Amino acid sequence: MLSVRQQPFKTAVLVLVWGWLLFLVLAPNLLVVGASMMTRDPVSFLSLPLNLDAYRQLFDPLYLEVFLHSLFMAAMTTLVCLLIGYPFAWALSRVGKQRQLLLIFLLIVPFWTNSLVRTYALKLILATNGLLNNGLMSLGLIDEPLQLLYTEGAVIVGLVYLLLPFMILPLYSVFDDLKQEVLLASHDLGAGRLSTFIHVIVPLTLPGVLAGVMLVLLPAMGLFFVPDILGGSRHLLVGNVIKNQFLDARNWPFGAAASIVLTVAMAFLMFAHRLSKRRLGEEGP
Amino acid sequence: MKQTLLSLQGISKVFADKTVLDGLDLDIYDGEFITLLGPSGCGKTTLLRLMAGFEQADAGRILLGDNDISHAPPEHRPLNTVFQHYALFPHMTVFDNVAYGLKMEKRPKHEIRERVEDALAMVQLGDYARRKPHQLSGGQQQRVAIARAVVKRPRLLLLDEPLSALDYKLRRTMQVELKRLQRELGITFVFVTHDQEEALSMSDRVVVLKDGVVQQLGTPREIYERPANLFTARFVGETNLFPGRLKQITESAITVDVFGVHRTLRRPDFSVADGQSVHVLLRPEDIRVLEPNADHGLSGKVVERNYKGSTLDSVIHLDDGTEVLASEFFDEDDPAFDYRLGEPVKVSWVDGWEWLLPEEAGQAVPDGERTADA
Amino acid sequence: MTHRWLPRTYLTLVYILLYVPIVVLVVFSFNESRTGYAWEGLSLRWYEALFNNRAMVAAMWNSIWLALSAATVSTVIGALTALALHRYRFRGKKLLNGMLFVVMMSPEIVLAISLLALFLLVGLQLGYVSLLLAHVTFCLPFVVITVMARLSGFDDSLPEAARDLGASDFTMTRTVLIPVIMPALLAGWLLGFTLSLDDVVVSTFVSGPSYEILPLRIYSMVRVGLKPEVNALGTLLLVFSLVMLMLSQWILIRSKR
Numbered sequence: 001m002l003s004v005r006q007q008p009f010k011t012a013v014l015v016l017v018w019g020w021l022l023f024l025v026l027a028p029n030l031l032v033v034g035a036s037m038m039t040r041d042p043v044s045f046l047s048l049p050l051n052l053d054a055y056r057q058l059f060d061p062l063y064l065e066v067f068l069h070s071l072f073m074a075a076m077t078t079l080v081c082l083l084i085g086y087p088f089a090w091a092l093s094r095v096g097k098q099r100q101l102l103l104i105f106l107l108i109v110p111f112w113t114n115s116l117v118r119t120y121a122l123k124l125i126l127a128t129n130g131l132l133n134n135g136l137m138s139l140g141l142i143d144e145p146l147q148l149l150y151t152e153g154a155v156i157v158g159l160v161y162l163l164l165p166f167m168i169l170p171l172y173s174v175f176d177d178l179k180q181e182v183l184l185a186s187h188d189l190g191a192g193r194l195s196t197f198i199h200v201i202v203p204l205t206l207p208g209v210l211a212g213v214m215l216v217l218l219p220a221m222g223l224f225f226v227p228d229i230l231g232g233s234r235h236l237l238v239g240n241v242i243k244n245q246f247l248d249a250r251n252w253p254f255g256a257a258a259s260i261v262l263t264v265a266m267a268f269l270m271f272a273h274r275l276s277k278r279r280l281g282e283e284g285p
Numbered sequence: 286m287k288q289t290l291l292s293l294q295g296i297s298k299v300f301a302d303k304t305v306l307d308g309l310d311l312d313i314y315d316g317e318f319i320t321l322l323g324p325s326g327c328g329k330t331t332l333l334r335l336m337a338g339f340e341q342a343d344a345g346r347i348l349l350g351d352n353d354i355s356h357a358p359p360e361h362r363p364l365n366t367v368f369q370h371y372a373l374f375p376h377m378t379v380f381d382n383v384a385y386g387l388k389m390e391k392r393p394k395h396e397i398r399e400r401v402e403d404a405l406a407m408v409q410l411g412d413y414a415r416r417k418p419h420q421l422s423g424g425q426q427q428r429v430a431i432a433r434a435v436v437k438r439p440r441l442l443l444l445d446e447p448l449s450a451l452d453y454k455l456r457r458t459m460q461v462e463l464k465r466l467q468r469e470l471g472i473t474f475v476f477v478t479h480d481q482e483e484a485l486s487m488s489d490r491v492v493v494l495k496d497g498v499v500q501q502l503g504t505p506r507e508i509y510e511r512p513a514n515l516f517t518a519r520f521v522g523e524t525n526l527f528p529g530r531l532k533q534i535t536e537s538a539i540t541v542d543v544f545g546v547h548r549t550l551r552r553p554d555f556s557v558a559d560g561q562s563v564h565v566l567l568r569p570e571d572i573r574v575l576e577p578n579a580d581h582g583l584s585g586k587v588v589e590r591n592y593k594g595s596t597l598d599s600v601i602h603l604d605d606g607t608e609v610l611a612s613e614f615f616d617e618d619d620p621a622f623d624y625r626l627g628e629p630v631k632v633s634w635v636d637g638w639e640w641l642l643p644e645e646a647g648q649a650v651p652d653g654e655r656t657a658d659a
Numbered sequence: 660m661t662h663r664w665l666p667r668t669y670l671t672l673v674y675i676l677l678y679v680p681i682v683v684l685v686v687f688s689f690n691e692s693r694t695g696y697a698w699e700g701l702s703l704r705w706y707e708a709l710f711n712n713r714a715m716v717a718a719m720w721n722s723i724w725l726a727l728s729a730a731t732v733s734t735v736i737g738a739l740t741a742l743a744l745h746r747y748r749f750r751g752k753k754l755l756n757g758m759l760f761v762v763m764m765s766p767e768i769v770l771a772i773s774l775l776a777l778f779l780l781v782g783l784q785l786g787y788v789s790l791l792l793a794h795v796t797f798c799l800p801f802v803v804i805t806v807m808a809r810l811s812g813f814d815d816s817l818p819e820a821a822r823d824l825g826a827s828d829f830t831m832t833r834t835v836l837i838p839v840i841m842p843a844l845l846a847g848w849l850l851g852f853t854l855s856l857d858d859v860v861v862s863t864f865v866s867g868p869s870y871e872i873l874p875l876r877i878y879s880m881v882r883v884g885l886k887p888e889v890n891a892l893g894t895l896l897l898v899f900s901l902v903m904l905m906l907s908q909w910i911l912i913r914s915k916r
Binding site: 122127228 | 666669673678683684749755759762764765769773775777796853874878885
Binding site: 179181186191203280 | 337338339358359360361365366368369370372373374375376385386389390417419433434437
């Protein structure tokens with residue numbers, strides 16, 4: 001091992017990186033864990049003694065309902081993204097290579113566009129006298145405007161719209177890796193389309209599904225501005241609860257506990273993803 | 286008389302305006318080891334994929350026995366494929382990979398277990414049943430792919446360049462192994478390769494393909510010693526092609542003039558005329574290199590020598606500039622046998638070993654060029 | 660495949676759904692109408708209104724300055740991190756990798772409250788500095804993976820050759836590695852810039868009244884009702900993002916040749 005004097009550059013880089021991560025990632029997260037176990041204090045936000053009241057409060061019927069509702073909306077969002085994204089990624093991986101590049105480019109253009117602005121654009125379409133209602137009425141399909149905005153459906157549509165590329169990209173990556181030869185081998189050994197789908201395609205694309213679920217489910221619980229804009233502050237997400245607790249209600253222990261629930265969910269999904277990749281003999285990150 | 290198992294009749298296939306196979310006919314006999322040999326793009330893999338059912342022919346029929354299977358999907362054809370890159374299912378164990386085809390047939394559990402274990406024992410992987418493909422070496426993966434295909438007891442096994450991803454030594458071992466398996470199982474093997482040495486050493490019959498057309502069909506010996514045309518001559522083995530001129534044609538014999546040397550040979554199959562130019566084909570091992578003061582032979586000098594272990598390969602420039610490839614076995618009595626570069630020699634060849642080929646369109650008999658294809 | 664048109668139709672349909680809102684936004688930004696629902700004629704009045712809105716213009720400049728600095732700082736640190744991960748063996752390398760991955764996967768809101776807690780604990784005034792620290796933190800992993808991808812594609816013997824020819828570690832990094840990873844640095848910088856400009860969640864928590872930035876300004880405007888100026892602003896941001904994206908793709912594609 002070379003000493004610090006012999007490798008000043010390496011040492012400087014490592015100190016900088018570790019310093020940054022320890023101070024701005026590890027320390028803040030430990031603070032949140034600490035905060036979740038302290039007592040609410042109207043003046044200094046937090047005070048001793050340590051307790052688990054915040055976690056107990058999570059099971060308060062009022063909040064439990066919000067949590068379950070948020071989970072339900074996130075799960076619906078994920079499901080819709082998966083249902084749209086799975087065949088989409090499959091079809092995408094089957095078009096010519098040159099065209100694929102263009103199509104992927106088109107897929108990430110919206111991702112590079114301000115998400116607030118895009119959510120707002122949905123409002124133009126979904127509003128009571130917005131484009132969709134006007135269109136449906138002029139076609140004579142409905143007689144009076146439907147209440148589309150400020151509904152649970154609008155929130156889910158908004159979340160799907162923002163998060164769909166995050167489902168498609170990992171799925172596309174596994175479909176792109178799926179070797180044509182392996183599918184042919186399955187047919188060659190006597191499997192029909194359905195058997196091949198169940199026994200070969202699904203297991204081989206599972207890591208992509210889990211990565212997509214991870215990238216959609218968690219943000220779908222946290223993107224508080226979507227219900228704010230499209231849900232009219234009803235149909236809250238866990239993200240809204242956390243935000244309210246930190247910025248308005250000033251109940252830090254509770255907000256921190258709620259955020260730890262999200263972190264635990266993330267850890268669980270990451271673990272599942274790693275497991276699925278290991279089954280295929282690929283090293284997880 | 287050998288019985289035809291699979292019959293390909295008038296098969297054509299066009300991909301995006303490129304004709305890959307053009308009215309090809311081929312009968313494959315029951316129990317034989319037949320090799321499709323040709324350079325990349327010759328249509329050999331397409332032909333194999335047509336047999337497997339991965340592609341549909343644009344014209345022609347494929348008969349298995351008396352059944353027309355031209356339009357049957359791959360899962361309904363009683364033949365199996367060993368893929369070039371193995372195509373093992375990465376999420377399944379070796380056992381499950383091999384069992385896959387039997388599960389699709391809905392065989393009872395105990396039968397599957399028995400047959401999979403037998404198949405794995407046959408490829409000497411009995412102890413690896415619980416492993417995943419990524420835990421195996423390339424050669425082991427190859428064996429799993431073979432076991433997976435033969436466990437279904439197909440009438441015909443299709444092998445698509447199965448050894449191309451293996452290193453030289455392993456390839457030799459697997460060649461022997463495949464021959465043994467084929468003998469033991471009695472299954473017809475259709476083997477695709479671009480490696481002429483592999484084709485010659487393993488096959489009962491070889492089909493030489495170029496641009497979707499069969500150039501020659503015959504035993505390895507026929508292909509090597511009596512190539513039907515220039516393409517086969519150049520593609521299979523190394524070749525000296527000398528310009529010759531025919532004279533004194535009789536009912537059964539002709540005389541050919543090569544560099545002023547006159548040889549009388551059996552009359553060839555193609556139509557001949559007095560004074561006609563022909564290619565005279567001589568393999569490097571037909572060439573004899575003599576002392577410079579020998580009483581016959583063409584004089585030249587050694588310009589290259591390659592020690593090959595069992596042979597000494599040399600390139601000799603004749604006085605008129607013609608290049609000659611020679612390959613000589615080492616003589617046990619003369620262990621120091623070797624050439625110096627620039628050493629003057631005389632070149633001769635074994636009388637009667639010449640093989641004549643007619644001129645082909647665009648392939649005029651050269652004045653004496655070196656024609657050695659890899 | 661018997662039905663080639665089916666996958667194509669499906670792809671087209673999804674793309675239409677993805678682009679309809681954006682097209683609507685752009686079209687309506689040129690609409691004369693105040694309500695923003697019906698077309699009442701071509702007009703640039705909302706662009707005019709946008710640039711006459713002093714708070715908005717100030718927020719725009721604040722955002723651009725923040726994005727520029729966050730992208731630059733995260734590119735420098737991210738590139739150094741990627742180089743260290745690629746070249747050195749050190750204790751805790753896996754942990755470092757894991758932490759970066761966790762930062763990338765973490766829900767933004769979790770990162771946001773943890774940083775807020777930290778800044779309040781150390782008594783940092785919420786404003787430009789807190790925003791910068793937060794933005795650099797969430798941009799960092801993206802820069803690292805972009806640069807790592809570039810580094811993993813190049814020959815390991817290059818740095819060894821440079822060292823062999825007498826370059827010091829530092830000189831070799833400057834003369835060999837940095838030029839090799841330049842395209843990735845530019846792509847990473849552009850990515851960081853866009854991420855910073857787009858961020859709402861983290862900024863909501865760690866910004867203070869002293870330094871208002873664009874996404875928060877937009878947020879406060881669109882929460883209730885419709886604001887036609889936002890259409891104009893959205894169109895400008897869209898064009899800007901497109902230029903940035905094309906630039907980064909162009910750089911990446913050009914470097915692959």
